Structures are given as structure tokens and as C-alpha cells.
Amino acid sequence: MPQILVIDDDPAFNLMLSAFLKQQQYQVQTAHSAEEGLRLLRGHTFNLVLTDFRLPDKDGLELLSMIKVISPTLPVILMTTYADIQTAVRAIKMGALEYLTKPINPDETLLLVQSTLKKKEDVPVSPQLSANSAFVHGTSPEAEQIDEFIQLVAPTNLSVIIEGESGTGKEYAARTIHENSKRRDKPFAAIDCGALSTELAGSELFGYVKGAFTGALTDKKGQFEAADGGTLFLDEIGNLPYEVQVKLLRALQERKIRKIGSTTDLDVNVRVIAATNEDLLKAIHNGQFREDLYHRLNEFKINIPPLRERNGDVLLFAKHFLQQANQELEKNITGFESDAEEVLLHYRWPGNLRELKNVIKRAVLLTKGNTISLQVLPPEVVNYKPEPVINTESIRMAAGQSETNLKSITERNEREMILKTLEQVRYNKSKAARLLNIDRKTLYNKLRQYNIEA
Template sequence: MFNILIVDDDTSFGLMIEGFLKRKGFNTTYASNFNNAQNLISHQEFDLILTDYRLDNATGLDLLPIVKKKNPNTPVVLITAYSDIRVAVNAIKLGAFEYVTKPINPDELLHVINRAFEKISPKPKAQKTSSKREYIKGISRYSLETEQQIELIAPTELSVLILGESGVGKEFVAQRIHELNTRSKEPFVAVDCGALHSDIASSELFGHKKGSFTGALEDKVGHFEMVKNGTIFLDEIGNLSYDVQVKLLRAIQERKARRLGANEEYPISCRIIAATNENLRVSSFSGKFREDLYHRLNEFSIHILPLKDRKDDILFYGYKFLDFALQEFNKQNIIISSAVKDIFQQYEWPGNLRELRNVIRRAVLLCKGDEITISNLPNEIQQPQQLTTDEDPVQLKEVKEKSEKELILETLEKTKYNKAKTARILGIDRKTLYNKIHRYRIDL
């Protein structure tokens, strides 16, 4: 029987969830505040953590590194208001399994929890192999161009850096590259670098020998050794600590690695694909990310646009996700109403494809008839916040320009006002840089 820790500072709500899950056959423990939850996680074993985002003196995100440090494979499900959707997306990036939005639908919550337990594998903790999932080609012009890039680079052995916001499908693109390569029969191993605590990252990636550090009770095979001749996908690569970046660079350069505490080395023959939602070029210049590692990983780059910038894909993917949800919930003959289609086209989709999939799944679960209506959507999608005054756009524009000006100034100072190098670091041409310098009245 699975053990679930419920964390919520709203006692009545927390106890209600606890009672519901107990009736469904789960062992549950309730924590009414962050400190109590932290203490329980440190001293007890839980199969899943269900936590509200807004806690008394912290947030549910603050629990993530604590959980992942103790056991990287423990699923964390975040409860959040839909107005905090960007927080939920960030939680996924940091290693949360999934999020559910308020008001809580019991069937949806139960489905997410059951899906989390289906993911729990008896294999060694170092092993995180992605099961093969269906890759869906978009129909927008930009998606077709991206597919051409994938088909071009896939047969080669170049390292690929996939760029894009969280939720745009970077792992699907990486797996597609693997499937179109001669390595397709070999393993594809996805590693969420954002979920790797700095204390265990080296062990997860490269393995360790028994007794090499406190808590190393047995030998452990790292991801690089496990993948052999397959493909390793390093998601959110920018979250690796500097020390781990050094070890990774050495492993890539020498095509060899060593388990912690071991004397002998093992060969690295896998293909490496990395992904990030950060600007690693800027991070490398600031010293946060090693520039030499950036160039090693970026032999070829693929940039995936956010969903809001490729409107033609929204309904196309919506129909695909609808088919999947109908199969998942054993329903049929449900369509998307015209009003919902219009809302989908207007909404910004900060969570990208992941959010669209979740909205469709939730709508199918809630749908009582043969048509998904506006009432089946979260409130914030039904009534998206609109700019209410003419001053708002100007204020947003000023914020953007201020940030851009500060970035240009900082980069110019770092390069000792070498404009060619500054433009290269910022990813723009010199003419564009000169125009921005003139526009922002930057004194040289």
C-alpha cells in the first residue's frame, strides 16, 4: 500500500483530501505546515508527496529539493490555483511530477496519483529510461521547418542543443532524433538535470562505488554507463552545478568517465543531446555556465517556439490530445465546441503543449455530454486577464527595454566594450547592436 504525505496549511482542506485518499485505500500522513513536512520527509519514507503551493512560511517548491535529495524518484504533485500556472510549469521544470489546479476535482486528483505510481519502477534508482511515446509533427510553418532540421541532423553524430520554453516538447524532439538515428535500437535515457540535487548529481550521471561517500551502501551504475551506445538526453542542462559541469566536460572531451570512488574508467560511446530554457550563451559569459562546455554541446541547435507563436498548431495538437484523453478515460464521441476553440486560439498558453494536454485531459474528465464546453475549462482560461488601460502596454514595454538595456550594458562592460564580441554573445549582429545602443542612448 502506498504512503502519501499531504502538505497544506488549510487544515480543513488538507483533512478533506486525506479522508478522500484513505477511502481510496492509501496510507496518508498530514502535515499542516512546511517545517512539519520537512521533518516528516527527513525521518519517514513516502511514496508520493502531495503539497499545496502556498504554505505558511514557504512554498511547495521549497519542498522539492528536500524530497529530491533524499530520493530523486519520489513523485511530487503540486496543488495550485490556475492563476499560478507559471509556477506550476516551473515546478515541473524543477522536478515535480505533475500539478493539479483548484478547485480540486477528486477524479482528476486520483488519476494523477495513480499515474504517478504507475511510473514508479522497481529498477535501480539510477535508471530513468523514457518509454517510447508517440511523436506528433506540428502543421505550422515553423513546426515543419523544425521537422526538416530534425531529419537533417538526426543521422549524424553531432551533439544537439534544443532550446525552448518549458513544456514545448524538447524531450519529444530529442527522442525523435534518437529514433531517426542508427542508434534507435539502443537505449534512450532522459535525465532531468533540474531535479538533480548538487550533492548527488555526479553519482546520478557517472555512478559510484560502495563506500565512496556516506550513504553509498552499494555500487551504482550512472546514466552515462547505463546508456552504453544509445542516446542520453540532458534536460535543463543549465541547472548543473559548476563542479558537475567540469566533470561533464571532461567526460565529453575524453569520452571516458569514472564512478565516484573508483580507479578504473569506462568508455562513453553514447550520443549526447541537451536542452535548456535558458540563454546559455549569456550564462557562459557571466560564468554561470562553462563556455567550453556550451560549445561542446552546441554543435547544432534547434529552437522550438512557444505555442502562442505558432497558432496553427494549437487546435491540431488539441485534437490529438483529445484522442489520447478519450482512450485514457474510456470515453468516445466527444468534440470541442466552437466557443472553446476560439478561447484556445486567444489564450497565451504559458505552459505550452504540456498545459494544453492537461487542459484537454481535465476537460474530457469533467465532460458529461458529447461536447467540451467553456464550463469544462479552468476559470482563468474562461476569463483570461485583459489589459484594462492604455497605460499597461507602455509600462510592459518600458520594463522590457530597461532589462534589455541593462543586459547590453553589462555585456559591454564584460567585453571591455568590444562591440563585435558583445553582439556575438548576445546572439545579434553588429548592426542590430549599434541600433540598440543608439536607441537606448548608451554612452561608449
């Protein structure tokens, strides 16, 4: 049965409209303020929102923009006693489905509701299953603050730094900013700076011209040119080679790029969103990141907390990934057994949302009944115990070597030391490998050996 949310601060009108819709066999929830409506949207699945334009804490356009952050595809109908054509046009441009003038006509309203829901009946709309369906909107205070920050910065042209551990959803936050910006009809380009060498970074970011070097048989567009007019997402910006940081700063300040091998500049109009899982201020202090580039990127900062600090969201996220896995694997698992929920709540989730998604997908694949049980969850999740405090100084003294040298640590303590080091560098695997005195390949082998998601 379709779920409708009615937001109106007039109790009599709210009661009248909800009663009318219930008579038409719709399930209805009501809210008397914008904030109350947003709380319901974050915690429940709705197919349609009908909201008054004049609310005590927000106007309809402001509320509409926040709804589109939580669920970009959720249909919204604005209702008002002020038949303002300009406001109606603005509302439609911002994503409102329709604009009704009070006093509303019951037959007209019912026809609009029916036609809207008919378009959506094959694709249920959910605040967690939005167009940007891999980004999960929780109900914890931390999640609400993230949504608020995204809503504030999205319509601007400010450069943004998104901080957070690996797997927390930084790219999906960046995509949500883009989808709710004035650039949403232009390209969104993403590049992993951690995978770029000094030689490759220049050509990937700025492109090159034919004949610039051996093998340059044709002109190549860089990501700046590909994202012109839109948004460029630079992931793991802290790993960008220092030499390339100089060229990036120039591109941001002058809005010009020069392709490798070219003698002329190319104008570009790109908004840059950068993400990092390391402390850039510490990298500046260590001479690994340019301070002027940091300040140019840091016009606005969003921190995405790790999953272990958002306990109120774990089960909500798990149910979201359950829905995704059901669709992908063509199954119909209805939920989790109570002991499985307890395990999910108490596990530390070092790999954050990425690890949780993989665990749920595997569990759905293995489940033969209707609910997920302990038996289909990974042993490291089921058998998790809070990690004991490790006296690394004692280990160092006993070994006579650096506390982060894996060669001096017994196998019994390897997993704990790897986890500790990953947390210390905010899950930057390149830095973790250096601190542990091993190469990246050995670190990846250890991660697989100990079932560590990072």
C-alpha cells in the first residue's frame, strides 16, 4: 500500500487531508513542521510527500531542497494559499512534481496523487534507495549533520574537502552534492589520486596532445576537460604527487589548464570536491602536501564519521543493503534474526559501509530461509570480541626494534597491530604499509589472511 507523508502546520487541514487520503486506501503519516517531516523521511519509506509551502521553521523551497538531498527521486507536491507563479516555477525547477493552491480541490488532488503513484508503482521510492542508491542516509545525529552540510553547500560553487575513513561513502557524498547542485546536468568525473604516478597524473588530469611523448598517437582529454561545467571528484587527494599539486593549484586558481605537449592554455569551469582518509594538516607539516592547495580546496569541509561511531545507523544501513542484495540476487529475505542483529550492532566494522555491504550481500546469498541468521555471517563478525589494549612499548622493547616493524611482531599480534596502524593513518594503506615496514602487496596479503576489510 502506498505510503504518503503530509506536512502541514494547520492541525485541522492536516487531519482533513490525511483522513481523505486514508479513505482512498493510502497509508498516511503526518508532520506539523519541516524538521518533524525530515525526521520521518530519514527513518521511513514514503512514495509521495505533500507539504505546505508556509511552515513555522522552513519555507517550502528550503524544505524541498533538503528532501532532495535525502531522496532525489521522491515526488513532492507543494501546497499553498499563495498562488505565486514565480514560486511555482522555482519549485518545479528544484524538483517539485506539482504545485497546488489552497483550498485544494479533492478530486484534483486525488487525480494527481493517483497519477504520481502509478508512475512509481514499479519502482518503490525510499529515502535510503534514492537515485544515488549506494549512499545511505541514516537517522543518527551525525547523519543528520552530514545531510544538512550537503544541503547547505550543494547549491554553491565552493570547493569541498570530504574527510573520512575508507569505506564511509565519501564518493557517494560527493555525488549527492553534485546531484543537488546547479551543475547536476553537467558531467561528474571521478579520479583516484592514490593510483596515479607522477607521470600518469598529469595526463589523466590535464590530458595531452598528439605527439607529446612516445605512444601519444591522438589528442587525449584530461578529467578537467571531461568535467567542464560540472564537478571533478579527486579521491585520496593526499596521495597526489607533490609535483602535480603545483599544476592542480594553478588550474583551480586561474581556471586554466595546459595539456602535456601543448603551448596554449584551455579555459575550464570545474567545481572540485576532494576526499581524503588522512590528516592533511599533518601531511602539510611533514612536507607531503602543499598548504596553499589545502586552503584553496578547503572552502568547506565535511567529516563522515566511521560506522563504529554511528551505532544508531548500523541496522538501518544493514536493511538498506539487504534490499539492494535482494534485488541483485533475486531473493526475498525479509530481515534479520534478533541474535544476528545483536552481532551486527557490536562488531567494530573497520571497513565501514563497504564491509557491511559485502557482509550483507554474502549473507543474503547463503540464506535459505526468510531471515538472516548467525550461521551465514562471517566468523570474524560473529566471534568478534573487543580488542585488548596492546602495550606496543613492551613489544618494541622485547623485539628491540620499531613497534610498527611487522618482522619483529609475533604472528599472534599481527592482526591487532595491522588494525591499530590502519586506524592511526585513517585506513590509508600506502601509509600503513610504510609504517609497518612492508610493501603494499604484503599488506594486502595480510588483510586477506586476517579477513580485515579496509
